[in-house]
Structures are given as C-alpha cells and as structure tokens.
Amino acid sequence: MLLRGGEVAAGVKQGISLCLTSVIPSLFVFLIFADFLALTDVGDILFRPLRFLGAVFGVPAATVPVILLSLIGGYPVGAKMLARMVREGRLQPRTAERLLCFCVNCSPSFLIAGVALPCFGSVKIGAVMYGCQAAAAVLTGLLARAGKGETPSAGGDREELRMGYLQGFVAAVTEAGKSMFVICCFVLVFSVISHAMEFLPGGAVWTGLLEVTVGCAGLPGLPGMEMLILATIYTAFGGVCVWMQAACFLRGTGVRMRKFVFLRGIYVLASLLLTVFFVRKLELPLPVFATSGDPAPVGGAATLGASVLLVALCLMLLISRKKCDKIGAGRSAGKGSRGTAAEEGFGEKRPVRPAH
Numbered sequence: 251m252l253l254r255g256g257e258v259a260a261g262v263k264q265g266i267s268l269c270l271t272s273v274i275p276s277l278f279v280f281l282i283f284a285d286f287l288a289l290t291d292v293g294d295i296l297f298r299p300l301r302f303l304g305a306v307f308g309v310p311a312a313t314v315p316v317i318l319l320s321l322i323g324g325y326p327v328g329a330k331m332l333a334r335m336v337r338e339g340r341l342q343p344r345t346a347e348r349l350l351c352f353c354v355n356c357s358p359s360f361l362i363a364g365v366a367l368p369c370f371g372s373v374k375i376g377a378v379m380y381g382c383q384a385a386a387a388v389l390t391g392l393l394a395r396a397g398k399g400e401t402p403s404a405g406g407d408r409e410e411l412r413m414g415y416l417q418g419f420v421a422a423v424t425e426a427g428k429s430m431f432v433i434c435c436f437v438l439v440f441s442v443i444s445h446a447m448e449f450l451p452g453g454a455v456w457t458g459l460l461e462v463t464v465g466c467a468g469l470p471g472l473p474g475m476e477m478l479i480l481a482t483i484y485t486a487f488g489g490v491c492v493w494m495q496a497a498c499f500l501r502g503t504g505v506r507m508r509k510f511v512f513l514r515g516i517y518v519l520a521s522l523l524l525t526v527f528f529v530r531k532l533e534l535p536l537p538v539f540a541t542s543g544d545p546a547p548v549g550g551a552a553t554l555g556a557s558v559l560l561v562a563l564c565l566m567l568l569i570s571r572k573k574c575d576k577i578g579a580g581r582s583a584g585k586g587s588r589g590t591a592a593e594e595g596f597g598e599k600r601p602v603r604p605a606h
Contacts, residue, residue: 257446258445258446261443261445262438262441265439265440266438268437268441269438273463274430276324276357276360277323278430283319285425285426307348307349309349310345313335315331316332320353320354321384321387322358324360325496326429326495326499328350329353329496329499332350333346336504337502343504347506347508347509348395349394350507350509351390354492355383355384358376361376363376364466365379365469369477370477371537372534374534375478375536378525378528382525382528383486385520386486386520389517394513429499432495440464440490440491444457444461444464444465445457447460455480458480458483458487458489459483460491462489466485469481478526478529479526486517496510
C-alpha cells in the first residue's frame with residue numbers, strides 16, 4: 251500500500267464507480283423486494299402455485315421463493331434469504347447447504363446490461379447466457395438433491411407471525427440498506443486487489459475470478475469467442491467477492507459452504523458448454539473486437555448524485571439501527587417476554603408463533 255498508493259487509490263475509485271453505476275442500481279431495489287416478501291405474507295401468496303417445485307428439488311415448499319428470486323435478483327439475494335430462514339428456525343442448516351449450491355446466480359439485468367451489451371452489443375447473447383446459467387442451476391440443484399439427508403418437509407413447516415405491510419416495508423428498506431453497504435464494501439476491497447493483480451503476468455485474466463464486475467468491465471477489446479468464454483466463466487463462477495458476501499450473510503447459522511464450492515465447478519462447466527453450444531447453434535454474431543469498454547447503465551439506474559445519497563442513507567440506517575437495538579433491548583429486558591427470535595449479523599428481532 252505504501253509503495254503503490256496510486257494503484258490502491260485507483261482501485262478504490264474504480265470500485266466506487268462500479269458500486270454507483272452498476273451494483274447499487276441493480277441490487278438495492280430488489281433486496282428491498284426480497285426482504286418485503288420474506289417479512290410479510292406477500293411471498294406466500296405470490297408463489298403458492300409454484301410450491302410443487304419444492305418436491306422437484308427435495309426441499310421444503312417454503313423455500314420456493316428463495317429459488318425463484320435467486321434466479322432473477324442477483325448473487326447475494328439467495329444467500330441472504332437462506333440465512334434469514336435458518337435463523338428463524340424455518341430451515342435446517344443441512345437443507346440450506348443444498349439450496350446454496352444453486353441459489354447463488356447472476357441476475358438477467360447484469361448479464362444483459364452489464365455484460366452482453368458492452369461486450370457484444372447484443373441483447374440476445376445476454377438472454378442466451380442467462381438461460382444457460384439458469385439451466386445449469388437446475389442441474390446443480392438436482393445433483394445436490396442426490397446427497398440429501400433429510401425429508402423435504404424438514405424444517406419447513408414452522409409458521410411465523412408475519413409483519414404488516416407498512417412495518418414490513420420499513421424493515422425491508424432498513425435491512426436492504428445494511429446489506430447494500432456490506433456488499434459495496436466487499437466490492438471496494440476486491441476492486442483494489444483486482445487492480446493490483448493487473449500488474450502481474452496474466453493478472454488481468456484472473457481479476458474476474460476475484461470480482462466479477464471488475465473482470466467483465468475489462469473484457470471489451472478481446473476477440474469475440476474469448477470474451478464469451480471468459481464472460482461466462484466469470485459470471486457463472488461469481489467471483490471470490492460474491493463468495494465472501496455469501497459467507498458474511500451466513501455467518502453464525504451453521505451453514506457450511508463446502509458443498510457449494512464443490513458443485514460450483516459443475517455449475518460453471520455446464521454454463522460454459524451450454525452457452526457456447528447455443529450461441530453457435532443460433533448463429534449469433536460475435537464481434538471480432540469490441541469498441542467500448544464501458545458497462546452499459548442498468549435500466550432505471552439512478553444519477554450519480556442520487557446514488558451518493560443512497561450510500562449516505564445506508565450509513566445513517568446502520569447508525570440508527572444500533573440505537574434502536576439498544577432501546578429495544580432495554581424494553582424487552584423489562585418485559586421478560588417469551589417467543590422472541592433474535593437474528594445474528596443482519597437479522598432483526600421478530601416474534602415467532604409456535605409451530606402447530
């Protein structure tokens with residue numbers, strides 16, 4: 251850091267730029283949506299017709315929203331929702347370990363707007379990449395089921411007292427703000443590491459395995475097929491940064507990531523083979539050389555000033571949350587009430603209704 255202070259500063263600036271232009275606009279609103287569904291009964295109502303998917307993967311029907319939202323929300327959404335369910339006693343850690351294997355997926359918005367458009371200038375290639383990675387997730391889920399050690403209903407029949415819609419929305423915004431702040435911190439750290447690796451022989455190729463956003467931003471300018479292969483590997487692998495985010499959300503839950511790491515290789519290989527096959531089968535054109543290295547802005551992305559205000563809001567929420575926790579702890583100590591479940595890390599205190 252002392253010898254290469256300029257490179258460290260450049261890495262931080264690049265990480266901040268990625269957070270403001272890509273990570274926050276594509277994830278923050280969806281994190282609010284996922285938390286709102288988990289805290290209220292809206293998720294049960296919306297996904298009730300698809301509860302049969304739980305039997306397909308050998309998991310409780312209550313985890314179907316986690317599976318579906320992880321396919322469209324982006325990498326950390328699935329891990330965050332699984333951690334919440336384990337802490338609330340609605341899911342056993344062993345079942346969460348199997349779900350984790352196929353519930354850490356790249357969002358279609360990032361694949362299309364952040365990868366396909368700046369690299370290939372094609373929405374169709376992004377759609378093919380997303381479809382192939384979704385198929386790889388299904389295959390990985392079926393393989394993870396082969397090693398299950400419990401019944402599909404284990405840990406999934408416990409009912410809980412849901413929040414009202416207004417209270418749930420406030421809690422969802424608070425939780426999403428805290429999670430978004432942590433995600434951005436990891437992006438900044440791995441952006442610095444990735445930037446430092448670019449000075450090593452072949453370091454630019456390995457940066458995408460550390461931080462997927464940084465790696466994909468450096469792909470334009472390479473030959474078309476090479477870009478396709480590297481983009482697929484980067485986005486399917488997720489990057490060490492994403493793995494650390496998942497580990498951060500899962501800390502204290504007893505959920506181990508060994509099976510996830512083992513099956514991730516199969517996930518990446520299946521995604522790569524399917525993507526190359528269908529791109530060639532559909533005869534989608536690949537550019538010989540791309541001309542733009544700037545990631546395309548995600549649809550609906552906020553302005554730079556609004557994103558800066560959003561980061562400031564996350565910090566305010568963290569500070570206010572600590573104060574509220576202290577006040578709530580003092581009140582609960584006086585009441586001595588039973589049936590209160592306290593989440594660790596990013597969770598919150600919520601009343602739980604005993605199982606019938």
